[in-house]
Amino acid sequence: MKLRTRVAVLTAAVTAITVVLVSVSVWAIANRQLVGTVDDQLDERAESIGPSGQRGPGRFLAGDVAQQLILDNGVVSTGELVIVPNDDDFAVANGRASRSRSTTTGVTDGGEEVSVRVLTVRAHGTAFRAPVRAVMLARPLTEVEESLARLRRALVVLSSVGVVIAGLAGLLIADRAMRPIGRLTRAVEDVARTTDLDTEIAVERTDELGRLAGSFNAMLGALRKSRDQQERLVYDASHELRTPLTSLRTNIEVLQRVEHLSFEERAPVLDDVLLELDELTSLVTELVDLATDQHEAADVERIDLGLLVTMVVERHRRRTDLTIELTSSECEIIGAPALVERAVSNLIDNAIKFSPDAGTVRVSVVSGRVMVSDEGPGIAAADRDSVFERFWRADEARAMPGSGLGLSIVAQVAHTHGGSVAVVDGQTTGATIELVFPEPADG
Missing domain, CATH: 3.30.565.10 (Histidine kinase-like ATPase, C-terminal domain)
Structure with a gap:
């Protein structure tokens, strides 16, 4: 996988994670606010019920608040919604708590199960010839659930679109960011292929990529300098070696051509040969010192x-x-x-x-x-x-x-x-x- 593709995928992944976290947070906040609105309605209705815990006459509506009484002799529903009390509700009825809230499932008179928000408060009075211990106020969460479902669908669509857009944007940004790296890569490959150290990359940026290009130019400059020094060393060495080698050849040719030389005549020639050999040895030794990295x-x-x-x-x-x-x-x-x-x-x-x-x-x-x-x-x-x-x-x-x-x-x-x-x-x-x-x- 190319680097630009990895950058695009990484950008999309980070965006997806961020969008999911934001979407979950938005959904949770909306859920809390909508349920809080229902709780406010239940609190308002709790303040308006009579001492017996009964509400006024009227048919139960979908968005209305249903109520159910908890009596000494059992549970009596006074609306069109039946709710099974839980332990917290009975705790309120028995006086161990002043009120309780819960989200549970209720059953309408048509046998349909609906999710409801329940508020149970203490009540005093008589109903159906039995003492009233608590009243359960319930409001269906149908509208809340529908609103949350619409919000969830909208978040899924928006999140998907956002991730796709982020991926495309990441791909474009990565492509743009990789262009100078691509030029630098091609330049390095060109130098490696042609061994042309005179190549220089134009530095048009001041960021890290510009510094990288500048460092590459500096490296090429150091290589050029090293190459020039090596070429100069070879040229100078060949020039300096030519003199003692020429002298050695001349003296040796003299010794070869002249068959009958006396000791006195050979001695100066041999001395010259030894002197040139000493100079040649010294020169080679010093060249080795300069040309190697032993220092x-x-x-x-x-x-x-x-x-x-x-x-x-x-x-x-x-x-x-x-x-x-x-x-x-x-x-x-x-x-x-x-x-x-x-x-x-x-x-x-x-x-x-x-x-x-x-x-x-x-x-x-x-x-x-x-x-x-x-x-x-x-x-x-x-x-x-x-x-x-x-x-x-x-x-x-x-x-x-x-x-x-x-x-x-x-x-x-x-x-x-x-x-x-x-x-x-x-x-x-x-x-x-x-x-x-x-x-x-x-x-």
């Missing part, structure tokens, strides 16, 4: 940032002749140790690469901030946002080894941890890059 899947824990940076600095001191100064204070962060270590290592590698011979690299750690400074040529103000992009290199750095991915990995690690990375302003010589991690909420 998000890494386990996080409380990290002593000062101790971690100290370990990274000691490792780099053993690999370089440059001086690496470290200023560290105790501080803790929440993060993935391997990723944080990789980011700090990339910052120090970058500083070492651009530092002059006998230069100094300065590293400081304070309050979740890692600052790495070098004495190199620095970073131009126009390039400070670009240095964290994938494969970006300054013109003066293109001849240097590296993949151009180191700082982009730092930026990705910072983003993964909810932190930031930026080039510090105000440097007269060299460059200072600051990596900031949020401190734990508990201090």
Whole structure:
């Protein structure tokens, strides 16, 4: 069953239940009011009867009030309607109650049973040579029942018409409400079929459906951005891989073509091959880091940032002749140790690469901030946002080894941890890059 059909059926069902409840309430109120009118007539007649409990002469009429006496020696009917007294009626006759009301069945002199409303009141006097104990006043409910029957038929007809109209209205409303959902569904199916992420749905509403369409457009935008990043990564990676692969091919071809090379002649070529292999390995490793979701899947824990940076600095001191100064204070962060270590290592590698011979690299750690400074040529103000992009290199750095991915990995690690990375302003010589991690909420 389609959603619009279910909405129409549900609307009709709710309307039917409501109409039935209202109809029953209307019928009950009408019944109470009509019976109350009969009770008022009986009360009025009770005030007009004589002390003996007998009414004036006259033939009993259909809408009139009949009366019946309860005597010491039995029941005597003084009208054309016979009613069998119940226990409440005898309670009034015996003095245990002042009056009683009931709805029962009476029999006319023609043998017809009719529903009657009865009021029994105390009476004093003599009739038929016997003391009168109570008088039963009765009025047929024929007119009341006919009125209620007409009302019931009218309510059934009106209710049926109302339910049908409600169902049709629900179907129309559901159809109108489902149109934007239908358009959204067709758009989603079209994107799934064509993989065209440039599709965008016009947002013409401000309600929940408009928000849904806006969310879908935002999702498509995120997918487009992801696709563009992937395409750019593939393009940039293929471009960066081409250089070391070309160099490797050239060196290997040299080794193949020249049969008699001395050790001194082969050594530089082999060194170049090993260097290109190292760069190629580093590039592939960094590409894998950027292309996979391992940053998000890494386990996080409380990290002593000062101790971690100290370990990274000691490792780099053993690999370089440059001086690496470290200023560290105790501080803790929440993060993935391997990723944080990789980011700090990339910052120090970058500083070492651009530092002059006998230069100094300065590293400081304070309050979740890692600052790495070098004495190199620095970073131009126009390039400070670009240095964290994938494969970006300054013109003066293109001849240097590296993949151009180191700082982009730092930026990705910072983003993964909810932190930031930026080039510090105000440097007269060299460059200072600051990596900031949020401190734990508990201090």
